[in-house]
Each structure stands twice: as C-alpha cells, then as structure tokens.
Amino acid sequence: MYKILKKEVLNPTVTKMVVDAPMIAKKAEPGQFIILRTDENGERIPLTIADYDRENGTVTIIFQIVGATTNQLNSFSEGDYIHDFVGPLGNATETDGLKKVAVVGGGVGCAIAYPVAKKLFDKGVEVHSVVGFRNKDLVILEDEFKSHSTVFKMMTDDGSYGEKGLVTNALQALIEEGNTYDEVITIGPLIMMKFVAKLTEKYGIKTVVSMNPIMIDGTGMCGGCRLTVGGETKFACVDGPDFDGHKVDFDEAIKRGRFYHEFERHAYEESCNLLNKEVK
C-alpha cells in the first residue's frame, strides 16, 4: 500500500499526487513510468513519473481524469492509500551529449515533458520549451517550465492564454528564427506528436516521442503495448517508452489506442454513477 502524501487539483480534469514510494523514488529518472492499481480489483494503468524526490522518498504523478480508474484515483484524498504502485518502468529519456533541445509538451503530456526539461536545464542544456493547451483553464506547470527553460512559449488552441495556435506553429517559428536543435523531445497527444515529428522531419532534426499505449504488466510479458517503429514491432514497456518520432507508425498507434474506448466509456460512466451514489 502506498500513501498519498499530497493531492493538488491542477485544473478541472488534471490532478497531481505525491506518493510515498521511497524505493521507486531512489531509482526514478525522467521518461520512466509507474503502473498503479487503485484497489484490489482495479485495472493496472501506466502513468508517467512527473517528478521524484530521492531524499523524501516520494514520486509525483499527474493524471487526467479520463476513465474509471483515474476517476476513482481522483476520489482519493491525502492520507489514503493506493493499493499497488510499481516502477520505475521503461527506459529513462536519453539526455547525454545534448547541448540545445526543444521540449514540446501538449496537455497533460506536459507533466511528462516537465521532468525532462528540468533534468536537461539542470545539466546546463539550453532548453526551449513549447507547451500547448486547449484553453487557459487547462494550463498546468507554467511556473515550473518557466523556471527550467531558456526560452518558453505558451500556446492555446483558442488564444485564451499565451499565443493562439498549435505547438507546431511555435516550434516552426523557433526553427525559422535560426535555432538549431540537437534534438526535439515531444510528449503529448499522439496526433500532436505525429505533427511535431512531421515538421521536424522536414528540417532533419532528430525527434524523440514518448509513447503511452495500452499496457498490463509493464515488464514485457503481455505485448499489449506493441507498436510499429521503422517497420518493426516494438514493446513500449521494454523498448521504450521513448522512440524515434520519425519512425513511429502514429496512425496505427492512434487506432490501437481506441481499442477499448467503448468499454472504457461504459466503465467510466458506471464509476461516476457509483461515486455519485456514495456521495448521496
């Protein structure tokens, strides 16, 4: 059992939790993830590690409330326990040898992009952060990014905050201004990563994407997280989650991500009903 030490609502659909998990905190690196179960009959869901504190033995997760499990997790309070919490899983994001990097985050993906930006910035790398959200209400981690970036660009789809437009608009502008990046690291919705990769391919900039597919065990046993990279089948949990963005078959990944949509929608609605009943 893993105690929730701190809970913070970042926006109406995104919550941050600091969890007591000293062994994981000791090993965690940006880019890695954990798998959790809320209770003994729960689903196993992967969530990327948003931050960690080796001294205090804590791991931070940031999640969007999208399904039954995240809905239930969001109903937990400080002092409650998460039944299972396993990690750190996957390979850490490669940061060696980089001098100038653009970190591009979208939506809740910024929770994963932030620790990468932080690690790079703390190592003395020039970090240009581009973050995008649908609107102002959904913005998260703005101050954190600002304090760990050389250049910071905020984009919203509707222009309610920062500049109006997509992250690709801002990234393209930065490239056109003459910035040459060793690498672009992008984390967010699949469709966003697809278009970031398309853009950088045009400029020949190496691009790393972080994949977060359907997964059960997270150790290479189930094969549910497979995706096609450069024509080969790879497992996100043991081969990734970071991959060469120019080689990932995003269209396939998008379709695979929809496999259980119908099932999840039902489960989510049911979990809402259950929670409502409890409140009444």
Added chain:
Amino acid sequence: MANMKIPRTEMPQQDPKVRAGNFLEVATGYTVQMALDEASRCLNCRHKPCVAGCPVNIEIPDFIKKITEQDFEGAYQVISKSSSLPAVCGRVCPQESQCEAKCVRGIKTEPVAIGRLERFAADWHNANTTEKAEKPVSNGHKVAVIGSGPAGLTCAGDLAKKGYEVTVFEALHTAGGVLQYGIPEFRLPKDIVNKEVQNLIDLGVSVQTNMVIGRVLSIDELQEMGFEAVFIGSGAGLPRFMNIPGENLNGVYSANEFLTRVNLMKAYKDDSTTPIMHAKHVAVVGGGNVAMDAARSALRLGAEEVTIVYRRSENELPARAEEVHHAKEEGIVFRTLNNPVEILGDENDNVTGIKCIKMELGEPDASGRRRPVPVEGSEYVLPMDCVIIAIGTSPNPLIKSTTKGLDTQRWGGIIADEDGLTSRENVYAGGDAVTGAATVILAMGAGKKAAAAIDKAFSEK
C-alpha cells in the same frame, strides 16, 4: 497384490456442454472409492520406473501404497517430501509423457493414473488439514528469489524448510507467476495457487509483490543488501508474434495478454472491470497448452466458434493429449496443417478475418518433426473478429541488461549449469528464464536443484 482386473479409473468431469459456459474446474477429482480403486492397480514394482520419469523424483509407489492403506495424509507427506506444489502438479503436469509413460501397467493396458492420485492426496490434505506449516529455526543465511512462479516458489520453499531466510520478489501485484496469470481457473483454481503461496509465507518466506528486479533493484544491489545467494526464476518473457501483416490490428492479442486479462485481471468474472473482447469468432494460432488455454477461455467468454490454427499436423500438437481432448469435447475446431499469412481488418483497424495457407509435411527439420511446407495457391480466408497469437515467447531482456557478467545464450536464455549456477558468483537461475518456455514441473525441478546447490554451497563454507 495389485488388482489386475479393473481398468484405469476415469476422472469425473463437468459435461463438456455445461463447462464450455463456465470457468469452474473441468475435472472434479476422484472420490475416496475411486482413489482406492485406482491405487489398487499399482504393481509396486521394485525398480520403480515411474520415479525416474518424474522430474522431481516423487516416491510414487510409496504414496500410492499409503492411499491403499487409506492413510491419505501420509500419502500427501510422501509427495511433499519431493514436491512443494502437489495440488498444482496433480493438475497440470504432463504425466502421460513422464511418470505414467514409464508405468509397467501401461505396457499391456493403461498406466496407473498417478497424476489423478497425486491430486487426490493433495486435495485431501488441503480439505482436511488445518495445521499450518511451522517456521523452521533460521540458519542466518539470506537468499533472494526473483519471480514467484513454479521455479521460484519451489526454490523458496525448499530453502525455507532448511532454515534460510528467503525473500521472493514478484513483479506483478499477486504472487504465483504463470500459475496466476497464465493457467486458467478451469484448469487450476486460483485458491490452490494462493494456498501454496500462503504455505510459503507460513514457512517464513517474505513475498514482496510489485518489485520489478532489474528496475527497482538490481541483482548487484540485492547482493549488497546482504542476500548471499540469488535465484532467478523470472519466466519466459516477451510474447512472440509472426511478423505477418495485420498483427497490430485491434482484436489481435498475444496469448499472454489475453490470458492475463482473463486470469490475473479476472475478466472471467461477470463483475470485472477489466476490458476484454467478447468475440464471436476467434482464431488461436499455435498448438501448445497455452493455445488450448486461450481457445477454451475465449469459448467460455461467449465465443460462438473458436478455431485452433496450427501449421503442423495433429500428431505434432505440442499440447498435452488431455488438453487437446478436452478442447475437442468442448467444440473447439482444429485446423491443423494451416498457417496464417495475413490478418485482415476493416477501415477502423478492427479484425475481420484471417488469411491462411494450407500446409503439407515435408522432410524432418532440426527438431526431428517433419517440416510443414506451404501448398502453393491454397490461401483462403476465415472470417474472424479476434485472433490470439500463441506461438511462444522470447526471454525478457530486463535482468540480462541490468546484470553485468550474467552470460546468456544467443537467443537470450540465461546460461546455467546442472545446479542452476550462472556465470555470476552465487547467482543461480532456473525455469523458463533458462530453458525457454517449458512446463511447470520442469521449472519446479530446476528450482529444486538450485535450492539443493545453494544449500550445499553454504554447508561447505
């Protein structure tokens, strides 16, 4: 004198039509009278060929003799001297190719049903004995066991009985390994697995779940923490795919994923929240026990028709004869000498069918079995909405890649000697992590050998 008149006692089982719709155990177990009848068939031969056929050398005639004397607990005690998981082995061991294959009664008629008697003794013990195993006095030595499948549980149990302080590290949230996530409830009820794990805990073994060794702790760190010996029983690993078009369509599962959802994540229960496809037409590719388990699970989840697609002929099916027989009784369709060449999907990437090619047997290959060769131009399409790939696994790279100096085969299996010792000092390995996918009992045998070797190494120090 053995009773030469009565034939081998049939195992009572649920009617195939009924059981195809539930996840309850297929074989319901011998009654006392059935066990006495069957035990009376044993010749009690002096040279005991059956014992040599058992990977853990259970004193088979001795335990059967105890059954004839109606000392059922005594029978269990004889078995448990050699096997730490009798209720499991009585159910899932391929007895027909091990102990029973060597049985003298089998030369003229049918062999003694050793496996069924083993199960009877183990179930009798579990139902009638409330005594808990006692924690032996510690000998002060700490051993780490990685993985809580049959190899790990056996190694841990044997060492704990000798007074070692054993900690088992399990990556998943429940202990049991393949017994938990792989073998379905209707073949091996999870209560039995949980009971075996509890027995170990009663013996003083610490079982730590959610611990992925290679990530949260490395083998070097385990040694630094004071574990004087480490046993790796991390299992078979990554599911293999065929590398044919359409394998990543929605509706294509690895058998590992499908069975894990059904078993470990309990999708077989009506009130489960685990997403699983309740497909109508299911193809299972492969011919081993895992393929049978997947096919029969899909049937129980409500499929109208489940087809096994296997590239060799029926004679080469690697699954136990009993599993094939049960699957056929339940209505599973066998398309042997057929091989998938493509999985077809619709515009939303959902599976719509499987394109197969007919095969014929050619010259023998390296395995000694006749090599299946495609019959040119014989492709045809079977409509399907779900395809489960059960063609084996390749070793998990996690421990290898995080353990310096641990030698592995070219195909990835950990190299271990007769005793299970690896290229690293005090690091042992056994089970599927060494051999590639094999059986529960072989993994247990390896766990047992390693435990004996670890004990010997410490006693000589």
